[in-house]
Amino acid sequence: MSDVILVEGLGKTYAGGFQALNDVDLAIRRGEIFALLGPNGAGKTTLISVICGLVNPTAGRVLVDGFDSVREFREARARIGLVPQELTNDAFVTVWDTVSFSRGLFGKPRDPVHIERVLRSLSLWDKRHNRLMTLSGGMKRRVLIAKALAHEPEILFLDEPTAGVDVELRRDMWEVVRGLRDNGVTIILTTHYIEEAEEMADRIGVIRRGELVLVEEKHALMRQLGRKELTLHLREPLEAVPAALAHHDLSLAEEGHALVYRYDAEARDDDPTGIAELLADLEATGIGFKDLHTRQSSLEEIFVSLVKETA
Amino acid sequence: MSLESVKTLYRAEMARSLRTVLQSIVSPVISTSLYFVVFGAAIGTRISEVEGVSYGAFIVPGLIMLMLLTQSVSNASFGIFFPRFSGTIYEILSSPMSYWEIVLGYVGAAASKSLILGTIVLVTARLFVPYGIDHPLMMVLFLVLTAVTFSLLGFIIGIWADGFERLQLVPLLVITPLTFLGGTFYSIDMLPPFWQVVTLANPVVYLVSGFRWSFYGISDVSPLVSLGMILLFLAAALAVVAWIFRTGYRLKP
Known part of the structure; x- marks a missing residue:
């Protein structure tokens, strides 16, 4: 299995002097579900943000499908979809418009068939004319996933994807994520729900104080460290x-x-x-x-x- | 360049204005019309001509410029501030758009809205006062350059602002006073000699003067100087935007 993301010696020190990432090396394999675990403030979101272009690294580099995330940002970012941790959306637009907007931002021509497919897969089709302000938290989370999928990315980052989502919706989303993986999408997720990583991940990475302390196949990890x-x-x-x-x-x-x-x-x-x-x-x-x-x-x-x- | 991305951002920004048509279009047109009624029709009839132009007609270019400056700044500043405030900026920054494409989308939309408003006010003014345009091409050039320059200024303010108060600070405390004192309602020849010199430090004087020249061929300063000053502001705004992008100021830590 080839590596679709290669992180080499990545470091990030914020202006205030806080070192969020320290010499992180990580290879994400094409088509896998990779779960990044770590306590609050460990550097999970910073790592994702650097790979997605939201935060400037202070050391190292990231290759996305062979493209440097800084020098060749267009090629790199075109392959990535990001579902952020916070429920951020423009409250006044409709589900259809906001998902179509996301596709356009990535330079893709309009494709109502694809947008419909995405909305149906996330059980959002019936809500397509609803303004985002009228949706529940769980539905808003689904909209964020739909937006991230609008441009048909090869790699999907899910930063705490099921935070604040009820158990039933969470299981639905796991099904969606598995479906995406089955279609060849590489998934990288951070989560507080260990159950989520245990249920879905192929490999687990544990990050702590900005350092990657372990990367291992989930089953091997449970065999080696489980009691x-x-x-x-x-x-x-x-x-x-x-x-x-x-x-x-x-x-x-x-x-x-x-x-x-x-x-x-x-x-x-x-x-x-x-x-x-x-x-x-x-x-x-x-x-x-x-x-x-x-x-x-x-x-x-x-x-x-x-x-x-x-x- | 990804035209599709720029078009998407541009269309979304224009759609936002249409969603708030009362605030975006009707409100500025009504308030500017009130200036025409009060200063042009009511007070203007008691003021003699200014450099051969009726007072009502004299204030038309200045009022359009007043509306153009305030609307360009407020549209562009809110356009980029709102996604920063709501957090939706992540989507734009993680897209394959370059910084300049992002500027083109936001500033292009803000400038377009100002130009549409300027045109509406120009037509509305004709209902209150008769006026002519001596140099229509130069009028359009002044209009476009001013709208773009001040939309860039608004973009900078929208990135600089860390709250709604700061967002309003520059338009209310800087732009509006400078516009009122920039010869919108008078020729600077009407001022005492000392204040005539002081007022030349006000950049809006050059914008209003040049714009008025394109209407009536009269100006407080040479139209070439006015054009040069606008280009200077434009270059300064572009330089600040370039610095913002190079450093990631308030956008990318």
Whole structure:
């Protein structure tokens, strides 16, 4: 898979001296969904803004499909659609007019068929004659996506795309985004909803204090950094973990009614989970259990631990 | 150059004026007409001719210039300020448009609106006072250059302003007083000698004088000097806009 965006040594220090980005290197693969995670103020929006031409970098460069984002800005920007974080729109114009306006700004001739397709795909067709001021927050968010898609971009940046959107709409939007990816559009999204990244992303990048601390395939990340837990619901409560079981990574929960065993999610044949040994030890010590279940740590937990580690 | 992009921006700006036709077109035409009624028809009948031209006709070019300056500045400043204020500027700055294409769209639309208004006021004035135009081509040239120059000034103000108060500051506290003191309602020959010299520091004097010359062949300063001054303002405005783009001032951090 070729790289559609190449960020090399990117730095941004604002006039006040605040360093928002520090030597960021990143390659976005064509056709992937890339999720950029990071706490507030980490530099996510600045990174997107530099790539899209809204902020001037102070170091490094960005290539969009091989075009330098500063020297060859026309070619670079023509390939990009941007959905900003804030719900910004001209309240007095209609949905149809504002989406058509966006297409024209990118130098594309009028194409009512394409605009209709975009509006229908976002369930906005019935609202096409409505002024933006009459729409709900969720609908306004959809309009921003429609505007970003009006000029048929190859790359779509979604900066917190589902902020303030209810659960049903959020799932609808995920479907839209997946549909775009299926049509070959590269998607880069920032989100506060880890669930969103977990649900949709192919790869995850974590940014913190302007530095990219990790870029990894989502599944590999969850395998490498994810933890699994086995919870055993005991027949009789325990006051403490018996000494005979001390060599296992065990803790008591539910006021002694449950034993929690933590193990590596990346267990392999040559490095087993230790569950079989634990169960044998439990039997040997006469501790009975009536139920058990396992749980793998979510991306959110991985993210929190990553941010803590790099703090 | 992407003509389609410029046309899109231009059309959107013109459409904004049509959405607010009462404020954009009817209001300035009515207020200028009131000047004609009060100064031209009512007071003007009691004032003798100025350099061989009836007072009512004498003030026509000045009033058109007054309207042209204020409307050019307010249209262009609001045009670029509003997307900055609402945040929709992101869309323009992230588009493949060059800075000069953005200027062409905004300033072109603001200047067009002023020219349309100028033409309407010119025709409306004919209802109140008879006048002729000695040099129609020069009249159009003065009109277009002034509209473009002051629309550029408005564009600069719209980028400089960080709130609605600042947006109004220059038009209300600078443009309007300079226009009233720039010979709109009088010839500077009517002033005491000291103030005749002082008033030459007012750039609007040159605009009104040159424009009036294109109507009646009379002027306070040479029409060539007037033309030169307008071109000088235009060059200065372009230089400031170029600086804004080079530095990203208030547009791109």
